[in-house]
Amino acid sequence: MSDAEIENWEKKAKTGLLERDSTLRSFLSNMRNALIDAVSGLSTTITGIGITTGTYDEKGKLYIDEDTLKTAIQSNPEGVMNLFTQTSSSYPGTTIVRKLNASQRAARYSEEGIAYRIYDILQDNISTVRDSNGNKGLLIEKAGVENDASESDNMLSDQLEDLQERIKKEEDRLDDKQDSLYDQYTTLETYINTMNAQLSALSSYLSS
Structure with a gap:
């Protein structure tokens, strides 16, 4: 085999079953949206405190302007804190998330800070707790996890x-x-x- 053929073969061999998987792509897209979508009741935004995302080919890399972030924390510490930690007033808590329907989830999402949104998205994908439709997390249903029935199912x-x-x-x-x-x-x-x-x-x- 030529060097080019070997390189192409090795590249193909490293392509996994989840290459270009729609569930993973949706997972990443939801994570990005969780960062940039406005939080209900807050004027503070992620870009407003000096955190921006890189170009598309950088796959979600974040850049922090330290001066802008320090200024935002000094001038509006509560707003910056709530941007990340605000809880939903309509559907608070963590364990509840797997039992909410679509409209309830939408209301919860709009009221939540970034940290809670990311938690919810992770639960959507990797939770072993069944949701209101009887399904585990999307990635668990697809690929399984060790020490769980999904490992072989x-x-x-x-x-x-x-x-x-x-x-x-x-x-x-x-x-x-x-x-x-x-x-x-x-x-x-x-x-x-x-x-x-x-x-x-x-x-x-x-x-x-």
């Missing part, structure tokens, strides 16, 4: 089992095809041997 495991079953069926089909070809070869070889014997007998008869 998840979407990726089901897909792998399906692929293994399909591979097994294809191997059985190839085995049957191989046996069939061997049978045909044996029949053909027997036929050729018979023809050779007849030809030899005919040659012997004609030469006598």
Whole structure:
């Protein structure tokens, strides 16, 4: 293999089952939105205190303007604190989040500070507690987690089992095809041997 072929092969080998996964992409998008969406009742924003995001290719990297942040903390410490730690007045607490419906979650989200929003998003994706629809976190349902029933009962495991079953069926089909070809070869070889014997007998008869 050429160097280019080896490089392409290694790159492909490192591509996991979750490459370009829609659940992960949604997870990351929700995390970004949690940072920039306004918090109900607050005029303070993440950019207003000197925290900004990098370009798209930097994949969510945050930049902090220390002078702007220090000024914001000195001039409005409560506003900066609430931006991160404000709790929902309609649906407070942490354990409640998995039992809320869509409209309740929307109300909770708008009232929450950034830290609580991130907590809720993490619960949506990695919680082993079932929600109001009976589902665990989205990533848990998809990939499972150790020491939980989802470790062997998840979407990726089901897909792998399906692929293994399909591979097994294809191997059985190839085995049957191989046996069939061997049978045909044996029949053909027997036929050729018979023809050779007849030809030899005919040659012997004609030469006598």
